[in-house]
Amino acid sequence: MAEKKEKIIYISGHRNPDTDSICSAMALADLKNKISARQVADEHADRVVYKAVRAGHLNQETRYVMKAFDVTAPTYMRDARTQIKDIFDDKTQSVSGNISLRQAWKTMRAVKKATLAITDSKGHLEGLISTGDIAKSYMAVFDNCILAQAHTPYVNIIDTVEGELLAGDAKQCVTSGKVVISTANTEIIKDHIDAGDVVILGNRYEAQLCALEQHASVIIVCDGAPVSRTIRKIAGDNGCAVISTAYDTYAVARLINQSLPISYFMTKENLVVFKENSYVDDIKDIMMKERIRDFPVVTEDDCYAGMISRRNLIDMNKKKFILVDHNEADQAINGIEETEIVEIIDHHKLGTIETIKPVNVRNQPVGCTATIIYQMYIENDIEISKTVAGLLCSAIISDTLLFRSPTCTPLDELAAEKLAEIAGLDMEAHAVAMFDAGSDLKSKTNEEILYQDFKKFKSGDTTFGVGQVTSMNAEELNKLKDKMKPFLESARTKENIDMLFLLLTDILSENSYVIYAGAEAENILSQGFNQMPVDGEALLEGVVSRKKQFVPVMMGMLMA
Structure with a gap:
């Protein structure tokens, strides 16, 4: 399920x-x-x-x-x-850069994806491998030293040819030499095998022995041919890996490049990577311009999180x-x-x-x-x-x-x-x-005091804001009036609103002082409450509610 x-x-x-x-x-x-x-x-x-x-x-x-x-x-x-994390549900597991091209291909087919993310042991993104990269490795690489150049792990070769390790250490890598297909007699073989080579051969005892004498690093015995105890012993003593496979020489020759680690072919420069907390509005234009099918997504600490594609932008949730x-x-x-x-x-x-x-x-x-x-x-x-x-x-x-x-x-x-x-x-x-x-306002900035309880309202083309401070300390509220008056005009400009009011409500007396900013604020206030403000302030007796007593009056005056 x-x-x-x-x-x-x-x-x-x-x-x-x-x-x-x-x-x-x-x-x-x-x-x-x-x-x-x-x-x-x-x-x-x-x-x-x-x-x-x-x-x-x-x-x-x-x-x-x-x-x-x-x-x-x-x-x-x-x-x-x-945000990206809201719409991408592709949690495709990342892979290690050491896995083979063949294993990467199998994984792509299993998860039905054309791109895989490659990460290190801590989950950080190292690069990407795509079906195009795999095709290029198969169609455009003819160097018979490629296994050594890529430091191909023996375990990749074993897995790719579906073989069995009869001698040697699977954890080692090919670090030198070339790939040789040995089908000729031993005299010719000697002239073509160098130390460190990977040799593909059949069931001939003398050919196997010759490869060991030439210090090959790996010999791959095809057709499921038996390998004698002597060959295994010599191989073990010489540090040579012996791999047995049921595939014939032709199949192994075709498969061998698929054992290369994907880290050798991955794209790691100029990657287009998005953070999972990025907003879709900020990245969708980039996604549309780039000729890439899948984009990696990482967490805020740069750990791989998954993939996102242009398909995710269609009917996104x-x-x-x-x-x-x-x-x-x-x-x-x-x-x-x-x-x-x-x-x-x-x-x-x-x-x-x-x-x-x-x-x-x-x-x-x-x-x-x-x-x-x-x-x-x-x-x-x-x-x-x-x-x-x-x-x-x-x-x-x-x-x-x-x-x-x-x-x-x-x-x-x-x-x-x-x-x-x-x-x-x-x-x-x-x-x-x-x-x-x-009511503890001593340590607060003017901005913190205003915005601790502040709301905007709109009536027609006019927008106004109302902040409210409630306190049981009348003396503190009185001090606050003088402190906040010069600040309100700059706050009104910053908010881009027409008027700004601040109610200073005394809970015990159930009254409020109001201070304000804005060209029409004083006129509307005086008409609405039938009281002319003095020195930029007015006492509104019995007014303690912004919602029921103050804002409705302002809205009524603006709609009049």
Whole structure:
């Protein structure tokens, strides 16, 4: 039965991920894998594995949560575009440069490939051998010293002529001399055999003895002829290998060059080699221009991984993604437009993500994506582990500011209480520890502060970004205003957006200061909240939610 392939579906939150984005992706991966394992699998179907990834670096609050529950954060994926490792399934085993041309040919026929990779003992690529190289060795090489020049191993000769070693050491190589076919009488033979030669002969005792006396390195006795003990003894004493084969002299003469090691004919200069992590977009033009059928693929440490051909570019499988906690293209992982989105689970307004086919979308007006994931566990009757419960509860605490946010619903509170019970968690104490960790901004750069929780939004032709910093330390937030104001304009220019806002949210007072950059930012802000900013800042009383209280106002003003 053919071995089942493993197909990966990635689960990703948004760029500049917050605690909900990370924890929901991790929990959903756990849920999906448990559902998959519980189902009766089709014996012919490929195995699907769900893997959480992140589209940015962790903020301090999320780091605290990861440490609190002793879990490893999802792997960082910089770009979601299709990589070579996603589309090439040719894991053709590499071969040693010492194997014979005949063995290489047999291998090519067995695996139905026209090119083989040659690697060293550590798996590093040394060169390539193709059917063209083998044809050239057979049709264009007439030098009878070629076995010595190529340092042909005796074992290759034995294998090629399907022979048996009667004397000598199979590990040795031909290092000198030429190939001689001995069919004449001994007087003539003596004049043609030199020390180190490989001699092909028949069953004549005197011819065999003559070859030994002339210090041949190898004698090949054809037609399955018997070799006397005397000949074997003399050969052993003289360091000469004796090989017996059932083939006749003509067949052995034809086969002998096929014993040459492929390293002698391999292509090792100017190889076109790709890294398995390279993006298909970056290499497909090279593949189309080169007149090569197969291209070797290596790992990041230059070990051979397999082959890729132009055929792999036809109907290639794109990475598959489930998006959690977002559905805006500008917020998604880089390269998301080059992937296949199979599902979206979110609690924000519907955004700009486009899909190539219908997908499952679960979008609920709750305060946190983790609440939806909790519901999915219950609906599928899957037990929630203590660790997953802790992660989901942490996400709800973070997104709802421990139920202070106007986005919080009774369902969020109910889910958090159930999850805290499973995790054995004191929500109040855990929330204080989380928010304290996230409020530690002293050692952070301006860029780290802005992007620890930052999202882009688009309305018509206008694009704006909103960052948010939540803290329980009002004094620290006040200092942050003066520190961040000069930075916002350069950040807006770098992001190539029209306006940029940063909410500085005081969890205890349930108010936010907003600072901004962009020509129209002050005007839209003053009209939207009916408050004129002073010195580049405005106090928004009772505003703690970017999703429910700030962004809708901005979107409404832009659409007016």
